[in-house]
Amino acid sequence: MVKVKVVERPPADLVVQSWLPELWKGMKVSGRHFFVNLLTQKGIVTSQYPEVKRAYPPRFRGKHRLMRREDGSVRCVACFMCSTACPADCISIVAGQRDDENEKFPVTFEVDFIKCVFCGMCEEACPCDAIRLDSGVHRAPAYTRKEELNGKEDLLSLGSLSVARQGGEFK
Amino acid sequence: MTLTFVLLTLAKILGFILVFCVILAAILTWVERKMSSIIQDRIGPNRAEILGFRAFGLFHPIADMIKSFTKEEFVPAGASKTLFFLAPAFALVPTLCAFAVVPFGPGDLVISNLDSGMLFVFAIMGFGIYGVTLGGWASASNFAMLGALRGAAQMVSYEVSMGLNVVGIFAVFGSVSLTAIVGAQGHLLWGWLPMWGIVVQPLGFVLFLVAAMAENKRAPFDLPEGESEIIGYFVEYSAMGFATFMLSEFLEVIVIACIAATLFFGGWQIPWLDPTGTAGGWITVAQVAFFAFKVLFLCWFQMLIRWTVPRFRYDQVMSLGWKVLLPLSLANILATAVVLALVV
Numbered sequence: 001m002v003k004v005k006v007v008e009r010p011p012a013d014l015v016v017q018s019w020l021p022e023l024w025k026g027m028k029v030s031g032r033h034f035f036v037n038l039l040t041q042k043g044i045v046t047s048q049y050p051e052v053k054r055a056y057p058p059r060f061r062g063k064h065r066l067m068r069r070e071d072g073s074v075r076c077v078a079c080f081m082c083s084t085a086c087p088a089d090c091i092s093i094v095a096g097q098r099d100d101e102n103e104k105f106p107v108t109f110e111v112d113f114i115k116c117v118f119c120g121m122c123e124e125a126c127p128c129d130a131i132r133l134d135s136g137v138h139r140a141p142a143y144t145r146k147e148e149l150n151g152k153e154d155l156l157s158l159g160s161l162s163v164a165r166q167g168g169e170f171k
Numbered sequence: 172m173t174l175t176f177v178l179l180t181l182a183k184i185l186g187f188i189l190v191f192c193v194i195l196a197a198i199l200t201w202v203e204r205k206m207s208s209i210i211q212d213r214i215g216p217n218r219a220e221i222l223g224f225r226a227f228g229l230f231h232p233i234a235d236m237i238k239s240f241t242k243e244e245f246v247p248a249g250a251s252k253t254l255f256f257l258a259p260a261f262a263l264v265p266t267l268c269a270f271a272v273v274p275f276g277p278g279d280l281v282i283s284n285l286d287s288g289m290l291f292v293f294a295i296m297g298f299g300i301y302g303v304t305l306g307g308w309a310s311a312s313n314f315a316m317l318g319a320l321r322g323a324a325q326m327v328s329y330e331v332s333m334g335l336n337v338v339g340i341f342a343v344f345g346s347v348s349l350t351a352i353v354g355a356q357g358h359l360l361w362g363w364l365p366m367w368g369i370v371v372q373p374l375g376f377v378l379f380l381v382a383a384m385a386e387n388k389r390a391p392f393d394l395p396e397g398e399s400e401i402i403g404y405f406v407e408y409s410a411m412g413f414a415t416f417m418l419s420e421f422l423e424v425i426v427i428a429c430i431a432a433t434l435f436f437g438g439w440q441i442p443w444l445d446p447t448g449t450a451g452g453w454i455t456v457a458q459v460a461f462f463a464f465k466v467l468f469l470c471w472f473q474m475l476i477r478w479t480v481p482r483f484r485y486d487q488v489m490s491l492g493w494k495v496l497l498p499l500s501l502a503n504i505l506a507t508a509v510v511l512a513l514v515v
């Protein structure tokens with residue numbers, strides 16, 4: 001049996017029903033806001049957006065960036081972990097063989113920002129800290145769908161050096 | 172009818188209706204937005220700028236005007252074209268006419284000193300229903316028609332109690348002419364209290380304000396407009412047609428403020444100063460300014476109510492009109508009559 005707690009309505013006595021005292025109370029509230037904000041602007045919470053920008057919280061997830069190794073090449077090893085984890089299925093990678101070492105690298109690496117929900121799953125799935133969402137850059141609106149497809153160069157241009165040693169040593 | 176009379180009347184029409192009222196209505200659109208925003212702790216419109224000046228968003232009415240003049244005037248398929256274009260005029264013109272009998276200053280400072288003053292206002296405001304119903308019917312849209320029906324029902328019901336509310340005023344001041352009513356409010360009760368309408372008819376004032384706001388169809392009585400469910404008699408209007416409906420709504424706010432100031436706040440009377448209005452000179456200027464101040468205050472007051480109270484349900488509007496306002500205004504008339512019979 002579900003226990004239902006019945007909350008009695010406060011009785012609508014004549015004071016409430018005559019409506020004017022309650023209206024007066026409401027007018028006092030809106031009148032207070034009116035005069036306080038008119039004279040001092042104290043209560044106003046709006047920020048004047050393009051001129052005044054708020055700092056983003058540190059965990060804000062913006063556009064993806066691909067991190068680099070010490071030699072400047074891309075850290076990604078094209079393991080497809082991120083595209084497998086992605087719930088929106090918006091990462092498409094074509095893998096290739098690196099010449100300098102026995103490792104793969106992404107020939108193309110595309111993130112479709114129309115589909116992306118900025119959940120950060122790709123970032124969590126990546127075994128070698130190659131993809132991050134901490135760029136702080138908004139996904140900008142575009143006129144065509146094609147412009148929303150961000151390729152390897154775009155993502156790398158936001159990237160920076162990472163020397164994380166997750167997943168063991170590398171040469 | 173001499174030429175001077177015609178010229179003087181034209182000057183008064185130009186000064187009072189076109190300059191004061193229409194410009195005030197345009198400014199009220201700004202006041203409405205700005206006031207709602209600061210009541211809700213926002214800043215409100217402030218982006219329209221001319222040569223780098225923003226003037227607290229005061230240029231927004233100008234931008235609105237340019238926009239509504241240049242937008243496409245859309246006529247829905249199946250609409251009755253003539254009536255569709257006439258309806259906004261039917262809403263606007265009666266509202267403008269109502270200003271004709273409002274005495275905005277002592278003596279000759281009234282466009283037309285009609286003996287039937289207040290009755291003329293009621294008659295001409297009754298025309299406003301045509302704008303609503305025609306606008307809704309000519310749009311050939313079910314939602315517009317619903318809004319028009321709501322509007323007509325609401326306006327008819329509240330007109331009754333609005334008319335009955337001021338009967339008390341007529342009884343106390345012994346006239347329906349607005350000029351005579353303002354003149355009578357220059358008397359003093361017991362030698363010191365200005366005999367303003369609000370002093371002798373406090374209940375009448377409250378009832379009048381409620382009925383008048385319901386008549387004006389603004390929140391909390393905005394069911395004919397129903398922004399949230401988009402049932403409104405002008406839902407099919409765009410550009411200037413819509414702007415005309417909006418303008419007449421704001422003009423009606425000013426009409427209500429003018430009538431309330433005239434009937435209940437002594438019109439141009441400044442307490443204890445020149446009650447007959449014959450002093451002339453700077454005192455006349457002060458009296459006109461004081462009337463303008465009262466009108467501005469009452470406009471502000473109506474907006475404060477509008478941004479405080481949530482909307483009524485439709486059945487609540489109807490039962491408030493017929494079951495509460497009507498009996499109360501009848502009781503008000505009765506009480507006034509009894510007191511008058513005992514005192515006078």
Ligand code: SF4
Binds near residue numbers: 087119120121122123
């Ligand atoms: S943030 Fe989420 S949706 Fe966007 S690419 Fe990464 S996993 Fe896919």
Ligand code: SF4
Binds near residue numbers: 077079125128129130
């Ligand atoms: S970004 Fe990371 S998870 Fe995605 S393919 Fe490259 S290495 Fe694998």
